[in-house]
Amino acid sequence: MLGYAFMGKAHSNAFRKIEYMTWPPPLVPRLIGIAGRNEEAVRGAAERYGYVYATTDWRELVADDRIVVFDNGGPNSLHAEPTIAAAQAGKHVVCEKPLGRDADESFEIWRQVAATGVKHLCAFNYRFVPAVRLAREMLEAGELGEIRHFRGRYLQDWGDDASLDTWRFHPDEAGSGALGDLGAHVVDLARYLCGEIATVSGFAKTFLPDRKVDDAVEAAVEFDSGAIGTIEATRLALGHRNAFQWEINGSKGSLMFDMERLNELQVFRDDGDRARGFKTVLVSETSHPWWQHWWPPGHIIGWGETFVHELHHFLGAIANGTDVAPYGATFEDGYRAAEICDAIVRSGERGERVTIEYRSL
Amino acid sequence: MLGYAFMGKAHSNAFRKIEYMTWPPPLVPRLIGIAGRNEEAVRGAAERYGYVYATTDWRELVADDRIVVFDNGGPNSLHAEPTIAAAQAGKHVVCEKPLGRDADESFEIWRQVAATGVKHLCAFNYRFVPAVRLAREMLEAGELGEIRHFRGRYLQDWGDDASLDTWRFHPDEAGSGALGDLGAHVVDLARYLCGEIATVSGFAKTFLPDRKVDDAVEAAVEFDSGAIGTIEATRLALGHRNAFQWEINGSKGSLMFDMERLNELQVFRDDGDRARGFKTVLVSETSHPWWQHWWPPGHIIGWGETFVHELHHFLGAIANGTDVAPYGATFEDGYRAAEICDAIVRSGERGERVTIEYRSL
């Protein structure tokens, strides 16, 4: 594990829970080493989460033959080099989103890691919310018909504090602000649920005087399929803590979702019933994604469990030789999200609609 | 009254209710004449709503000296000529939105009517929802601080019926589709609540094969104030009947609204309270806008009452010599909304961000 803070905690918890909550587990994780910049903090994390050792040099992890999976939860500026090195050392790699700080760096990570042949997962964990996966399954089965609209927005409000300092506000470490942090999630689910994005017309904006990264992004978008919609992300939507909300309208029905109520999916189907309306579906039935791991229906799960599902999926891919895609995000997905995020910035700078050209290997 | 269908009914009902629900009424409306194309239908409407006479020639109304207010609820193609003629005949004029079929026609209506000196109101009735007016008052009082975001979308689903025919689908009669019908409402409330719009980046789109007008519009927008956001309108959002939803985020708080629950306003204020969250405010207190006309708190009103408030405001302006603006929309507001709607189309056609230049008289 690289990183011991927010993501380090989320991933470590998931690795520990996979061992007994998913049964039988595809692989039984052993927590070998954890790396971080602050020696005292990383030692504390190793003790807390049960890693065999702590180190301030991630290269030690890369060189450790016992380590099979290298999980990168560090700041964005530390995604490229360690992840590529780990893959080149033959380790399967997980990397937090955004994959790189921009499309170029993301492409390079993908290119070099793909060349090694290891499994790679870009940790867009929201694909692993049961309600999101259920939505994907309904869409794949054609239950919503032809998709016409996607409107996605990721609203948080912690950015409204000028005194706050974190690597997430430093362009060199983060690459961008709300764009890569939140907007990338919206872009990834837009692609996951509605297919490839063709054009974007929008911009990024910084509101706070001394802020060095964007606070918000807005875009009108077109999909390859002909669907259209909006993508937004902001850290300045007061009252919203983690409101990643999206809605999809198709020719047969609609879906709505809000991450602050992540156990629920709103489902509308045009079935001719006199009692016509959106259903509030509590996604916790035994027939729902991943629910066999958890509790009786109605006993909801938390945000942290998305990582259990995600890493379980990745370990399963390693154990069984199956693909990470399409239900997990690969580094190609990480790169493509970055390409779209960059396009929004470019659209704003140039004052024009940008047609996205995706690079291939 | 010109028009006897949807809007003719809504306005006639309002004129009848003003007489006794608003007390004392600024003026007591007498319903003199109603005009429409279908002779039998317009005669039926006159009988139903109590007009003294019906006519298939709106010029008869214009020529009638007893008529003080000319209310145009006809198709968009019938907005310009009758409205201008009525104003030139010295009648105060109300005209349904969109004012004209495009910015040019709208500007011309405004120009010619303004020259006559009569009172004019463009019937953006949603300014007269108590929750919307309360929002405006909170914003004016600075309770939300500096505004950063506006996201507005007007979602309906009746357009998803290829067999349906109405003047609203004919470009010559309607001018545009979802854009002028629904998008204009979003644009008007955006301006009403957050100030002037500076740029738009977006497009309109038609989904149904034989549809001659747009089904949906999407835009990322910038306001003069520096606020940014999105504007959307669609007639293809299955499951939504009249979901005109908007949200505003400011530096001190946020507001959310949905027309399908028009008696409610969601209010967040960053007040340091440990119990932090959006309040669901039932806008029905005696201290709330227009509530003195209605019932005890909690006894909600309907969509139709917005016209009571609107026409009451207009009659008050006539009776008292006060301005229609800023709480009512004038023809200038009608024109400006059209300028923005046209800009969204132009943005789509040109593939570029459009900076809006408003014409003056």
Added chain:
Amino acid sequence: MLGYAFMGKAHSNAFRKIEYMTWPPPLVPRLIGIAGRNEEAVRGAAERYGYVYATTDWRELVADDRIVVFDNGGPNSLHAEPTIAAAQAGKHVVCEKPLGRDADESFEIWRQVAATGVKHLCAFNYRFVPAVRLAREMLEAGELGEIRHFRGRYLQDWGDDASLDTWRFHPDEAGSGALGDLGAHVVDLARYLCGEIATVSGFAKTFLPDRKVDDAVEAAVEFDSGAIGTIEATRLALGHRNAFQWEINGSKGSLMFDMERLNELQVFRDDGDRARGFKTVLVSETSHPWWQHWWPPGHIIGWGETFVHELHHFLGAIANGTDVAPYGATFEDGYRAAEICDAIVRSGERGERVTIEYRSL
């Protein structure tokens, strides 16, 4: 009309709207006379609502041969004598709920009015909410299966003001407090939707020191059908303005309702769908009760319109010689509600479950 305040306004508005909103109206109401205690106030009401004359003596209305319908919206203590006198004078009678101040008085009103052969309606207007009527139709059609639970509560908070004085706080004028005012509504809808109530186990309670009537009632109830549930009413539920909420659980589905969102009905059906949940039904489709009178779907109506539906129903019964029951409440329904309300008080006083014995004519 007897009464010019809250109910006088609500009924007068309804009579005026029936003439043109319901088309063709069963009868065209003419507003002849209005009676009330305060001479100036009743004269003002006559002028406002358009009655031909005002009087402080309701006997004048009873003696007026032009009057066909006598509508009693006065305080509860003025229900019995004028209503009976009007019926004996051959007028069809409407009386606000509760019918009398207790079961004995209510029975007597029913008995004497029934003997005259006129039409009678006890104004339980909530039967005339479209969502409530839709619920009744679904229940009648067996869509919910065998009913197991009814839980109804009417929550208001205006009673939490010790300085407030109104006839509703005077036992001689009101008979009871929250019980007759709010509890009677819950009892009526319980009967309307789930059938007759067999037993009650509960009590009434007064919280405010100088209050002379009950502030709240609580009861566990059993229905003839075998269903069980709770009935509650309070004027001390802070934050609730008009929250008449009820829920019904049957062997095939469930329904939920809240008067503060009276255009919505929550519907659950156990249909084996993987997307399982309550639908939020906006009861505003052309196929929904009374909606032919109003607007396009999604354009919601207000609380005041329930009286339009109710009095339209009553005028239809007069015009067509049809029955007020079962969709309208008759004086028998008014009496039965009173019998149940009395039983809750008696249950509390005696500390025992009370089996209700309904009197017949």
Added chain:
Amino acid sequence: MLGYAFMGKAHSNAFRKIEYMTWPPPLVPRLIGIAGRNEEAVRGAAERYGYVYATTDWRELVADDRIVVFDNGGPNSLHAEPTIAAAQAGKHVVCEKPLGRDADESFEIWRQVAATGVKHLCAFNYRFVPAVRLAREMLEAGELGEIRHFRGRYLQDWGDDASLDTWRFHPDEAGSGALGDLGAHVVDLARYLCGEIATVSGFAKTFLPDRKVDDAVEAAVEFDSGAIGTIEATRLALGHRNAFQWEINGSKGSLMFDMERLNELQVFRDDGDRARGFKTVLVSETSHPWWQHWWPPGHIIGWGETFVHELHHFLGAIANGTDVAPYGATFEDGYRAAEICDAIVRSGERGERVTIEYRSL
């Protein structure tokens, strides 16, 4: 651990998470032994959750000197003997609710365990929902004023399956049906939040023909404080999976809660603000109960985490010699809940209000 099914899983997960999610943990749990009736199943559970050994004889656990805490998550019929034996062997004891199958058995468990001097906790885990604890803190601080109403209902629907068999339907193993399973939770939170219950007027009822335990209970209740309300529980409320809903009305405000949205608390305060309404509070701020263990605000937790908080509290009481009460439920609380549950049944059988007399040691 006694029991390897639903509660065995929930408690085992909690013990494993305490070690690293609460930091530093008050004690580091080691999972020694797990007992159950089915040899294969209990062996599987030991392997899954990491217990040193499995046994079909709980006495083995009682005799094991390494075991400091005995956690009883077995069927209700297995609560008394093993729990008492474990306590008499000097182990601190946790016992799932309901404590015993009736008040007599519950009293006996309390009496005998209390005599040993060990710590005891009756696992009413819903006290450990952050929103519930926040409610308790607000109530203790007087923020809601004098409490007037509590209305609590626990609605599930899994009981509507005549073919289902589980120990929960066997009177000898379960003691009662919805009453002890769900009603006991309502009773416990009623007491936890509003103080002692004085009287109950209600009944239990069985709907399904061959069901041997109650399907539902209904009661009107009075508290020592003078507050009044209702308590309900049912396994036949179709559409509700785990809807433990309660509302409290006080003289200064109100609270509402629903376990299906357990991260939220609805808060109303009568603060004179023009924007008056219930706040939807996402209980996930760093200032909220237990949130220091989890994620950034808005990243919600699941039902399973209530056990983490509960057992963390119990281990803290052991480590620090502090009291389990009042924030945790002791066996006295378990007994008192049983006394109230029994009183509801007795009230139904006798057809009278029952004043509860609590036994003391």
